[in-house]
Every structure is written in C-alpha cells, then in structure tokens.
Amino acid sequence: MNIRLKSQIKWCRPEQGKIKINVDASFIRDTEQAGIGIIARDSQGQVIFSSGRVLFHCKDAEEAELLACREGLHLAIQWVAAPVILETDCLLVTNMLKARFGDRSSKAMMVRDVKELINELREVEILHCKRDQNRVSHLLARMACLDVFTIVICKRDLALHAAPEFVLSVIEADCNPIID
Template sequence: MKLNIDGSFQPDTGKGGLGVVLRNRLGEVIFAACGYIQRCTGALEAELMACREGLLMALQWTLLPIIIETDCQEMLNLLQSKELVRSELMFLVKEVHDLMMGNRVVSLAKVHRNQNRISHVLANKGRVEELTHFWPDNSCNAIAQLVCVDALIE
C-alpha cells in the first residue's frame, strides 16, 4: 500500500493543513483525507502531523505493508536519523517512530512533488477551507478526477 502525505502551512496566519491518500498496488484509492491545523509552527510540523495522522488511519485500514511517500526531505531526514536530533518537533518524530515500530512493515520513500499532487491539493484544501474530512474509496469526485489525471501522466 502507498500512503501519500503532505502538509501545508501559511506563515502569516500560522494555519496548516494535511492531506493523505492511501492507494493499493493498482493505484486505486482506498481512502483520502484532509485536515485543518488551527495552529502550527511551520511547514515541517504540518508535514509531520500529516505523516502521523495518515499512518494512524492507514494502520486501521490495512494489514499490508505500507510505504509512506512524501516530498519533504527534511522530514525524511528527521525520521531516518540514527542520531539523537534536538528539535522542538521531536515529540512528533517519536510518535511517528512509535507507529512505525508496530507489528507492520512501514517504510519511507522520497517522491517528487508532482508525484504527490493529490495529497498536496488535499492539504491546501484542509488549510484554506478549514476542513477536516475523510473520503472512503473514490467517493470524492475531485479526488477521482485527480487520480485520473495522475494515471494519464504516469
């Protein structure tokens, strides 16, 4: 299963959003979600929150191995670091680590932003519309349209 995650941050308001899409090996959407973050310190915090929330949902929806795909190299560096990292966001890093260390195979992968388009749109939707929503399957027409566009590009 592939879990695409993305965070969105607006510096002047401190508001954020998160976007999450879980797909099976055929690229079919299992679920999609967006979330509103009322206050966060920056883009990295929004990315980590998207990772945590997305992984929490994915672990409840599948028993299969999960590949978390993100376009945020800074978050990947924090999550993959073998050294003690001092950061005000370590509580989020620890929460994601704890989720990854369960009885499931969970791995991380860096993708280019254009490969993370749907979660990016969802993260912005959550932030701009102050919306938290969950769509099972392809039940959101906008997401279904983006999936079709993604399939044409690949």
C-alpha cells in the same frame, strides 16, 4: 531559440502487495494555519482511503508535514493490513524519520510519535518524492488549508468514492499516463 519542456514526473505505483500513502501539508505563516492531505493507494492505483483537514496554531511547514505523517500512519493502522510506503515531498521530514539516532530538534517529540506509529505497522518504508508525484495529497492539503473543508476521511468500502470529488481527475491522471 532554445525551448525546454518540463516533463512532469508522475506518481509511482507501489509494488504488488504494498500500499503507498502520500502525505503533504500546506502552511500559511501569517495565520499559523495549515492543511494536511493524505491518500493511500494500492498497486493498481485504487484509493484505499484519503483525508484532509485544517490545523490551527501550527508553528511551521515541517510540523504540519509531521502531523500529516502521523495521521496517515494512524489511518493505516486502522485500515491497512499490507506493508506500507509512506511518501512525502518534504526532504527534511523524510530525513528526520529515517534517522537512526535521537532527534534533538524542536520536533523531537513529534518525530518520536511518528516513529512509534511506524513500529506498530508490519512494515513501513519512508520515501521522499517530488511535488509532481504528490499532487493529490498536495491538493487535499491546500484545500483544507484554505478552509474549504475541515475534515474528510473517505474509505473505499464506506463511501461511493474513496476521495473527495475535487481530486478524482488528478487521481485518474496519476494512474493513466495518457491523461494530463
């Protein structure tokens, strides 16, 4: 008998002095409803801010993912002074945002909007990650998509927790290799 255990890849902390913003989207094709989830953490795993909200009349998952990137960068412009790592588990969106030449897809305007926001920040690195490394933003997006909540923006200095209660255990598991 051959048993293979799937090891889970954990969220990776950013290096000291940087903030990592993980974004994700959840999309329901039949209803054209989507949810986006965003979480920003520092090198200690401390949450700087988190957000999740429902989107109506979304065309596809990539559009929702681009909107999550845009919202994450908007929040970073408001609340982050350090260099930013923007991380998504959507390889297509990662490639669109990293492309040096103009986008000619139906998403060209959104890609341009996101790139303009990138230029407003001091330093932004765009990275692709695995779904297992994006669990918190995925959960925020999924709950928003299911219309459990329509908008939550939590900031560390303005709330008891900088994330909704339903993701706190996932955040803790991400930051502590013993828990899971």
